[in-house]
Amino acid sequence: MLSATQISLALKQSLADGEAMCIVSLMEMDGRPVAQAARLLVRDGGALIGGSLGGRALDEIAARHAVALMKDERQEIAVAPVGEIITTLENGIEADRVKDRFGAARLLFEISRPPLELIICGGGHVGQAVAKVGALLDFKITVIDDRAEFSSREKFPDPNVRLITDDFLAALRSLKITPVSHVVIVTRGHRHDEICLREVIEKPARYIGMIGSRRRATTIREHMRRDGVAGEHLRRVHSPIGLDIGAMTPEEIALAILAEIVLTRRGGSGAPKGAEGPMARAR
Amino acid sequence: MSLLTQSEVYAEITKAQGAKRKLAVATIVTTSGSTPQRTGAKLLVFEDGRMMGTVGGGCVEADVWAEAREALAENKPRLCKFSLRDNPDVPPDEEGMICGGDMEVFIEVWN
16 A cells, blocks of 8 residues: 555656656445555556556556556546456456456546746746746746846746846756746847747747747748758747737736647637627637 | 645645544546536545635535545545536525536545
8 A cells, every 4th residue: 555655755756857647546446435545656658656456457557548648738637447448458368357356446547747837038028927927827937038137036026936047048058948848938139039949949848939020920930941940840839929819918918828828738729618709700 | 726736635644644633635536517616626624624725616615525524534435426407405596606517526534
């Protein structure tokens, strides 16, 4: 049996490594909830890092299902009868044995993911508003500006916001950009925007967005294409940035940017949900 | 609405165990139809009735809390089904929300 302390430590380690972890619990057996449910811990990469559900074959079946769930970012929790997840995988003597014993049992899969990061290039009005809305959505926030007065605690009073005062290029190079990173490029000028974009465009960031007009976005893409940046990378860049909600103030622009980031993560159309209401004409 | 993370939940369990106190962890494991509740939401209920986290508020939260207290008293886990559809006792406008859906809550007791 895994103790709460062991689970706690494993979670901490996995998230610190930037990997998701799934806690699988044997929740129901023979139609009844299980007391002191057996648990299995599975890492993103498929490694079983502790515990057992009561048999090696069952653990393997559960782990494979956990890994599949972790691949889909929208998944946080799922319940599955053992019988159902066996049929979707290959059958064998071992699987039949598991089915006989655990077929009707239900497993609970709970996924924890490392915190999402928001890297804001530029501490101006838009950058400040993006930090506020980002904090509301539980992002771990880093702000970069080469001007100390714009990467200051005065402008970003939230103590959880990490501030870097440095040249944009040097600052971005010092950060590890991973699949949980979201990069919002809103510096004071297009020259700095382009420097930032060039630095991150080939990194595995989940989202890269750059402020600017449609014309400016096209020009920068053209420059980069000429310099040999692959089309697949250029197409990933959200520029002009944000959903079209008619945003005008920095706060509204921040809302549009974060709405686009949520859309990227969760899926959705970005269209009004009420087809019959006053938003119908917007469609 | 900020939901409790797994890290927070297991840290709380560890803390309660250190103080030799029982703790019930209620998790919304499935929902169907339209409910304001979200799967994965957790409510921790302590022996003194104190709670932490949320399963979405409203009347459902009070029901989950009551079930969790019973589970604590019995020292047994429970799987509860809640139906938010056509509650005959409470007209929707009085409840302040209209939701038609079912949800299943797993309540575990940690010693």
